[in-house]
Amino acid sequence: IDFIDMKDPEHRRQVLRALEKAMEKDYAKTSITGVSELGLVEMTRKRTRESLEHVLCETCKYCSGRGTLKSPETVCYEIFREILREARAYESDRLMVLASQEVVDRLLDEESANVADLEEFIGKAIQFQVEAIYTQEQFDVVLL
Known part of the structure; x- marks a missing residue:
């Protein structure tokens, strides 16, 4: 007072x-x-x-009450790290990334050079698929 x-x-x-x-x-x-x-x-x-x-009020189902979401750029770099882990741990010919529209758009546009470098580094092709039900922070890396 x-x-x-x-x-x-x-x-x-x-x-x-x-x-x-x-x-x-x-x-x-x-x-x-x-x-x-x-x-x-x-x-x-x-x-x-x-x-x-x-x-x-109830807790936000997207951010779990944090009040913020990771940016598409941040999620892309998390995906790159997960791809490296998966490629080192398992044998496969290709990888598929399932993610939200915003994240896939960024991977195919602003991050396309990084994706190409990563494909060359791990020696595997990387495909992308939009999952409409995923939030901006959700993604999966699937071995094909």
């Missing part, structure tokens, strides 16, 4: 006493600090029930 412009120490004490008296009626446990040199009072109040957000 900001009481910055209150210069008189007696006025500060009176306001603090009034705040403490008003908070005595509150059924939740509260804690009030004195007025700081900057004219600020810190007050905490114990939560007595779930927040409105928790009651009225």
Whole structure:
């Protein structure tokens, strides 16, 4: 609570006493600090029930409550690392990447040179297939 412009120490004490008296009626446990040199009072109040957000909302099925999604570029680099792991661990002639439209578009456009370099490095062809039900962060690398 900001009481910055209150210069008189007696006025500060009176306001603090009034705040403490008003908070005595509150059924939740509260804690009030004195007025700081900057004219600020810190007050905490114990939560007595779930927040409105928790009651009225549900976790995002795409980001699992993080509030952000990985960019298509980030997912592409995760796919490249997974392709390298799969190519080293298993024998196959080709690989297929299943991913969202945004990610496949980026792989075929901005990342096409990196895909070509990766194909040459692992000695296998890489195909791409859009999976409409995948979120931007989901992908699978399938051995063919």
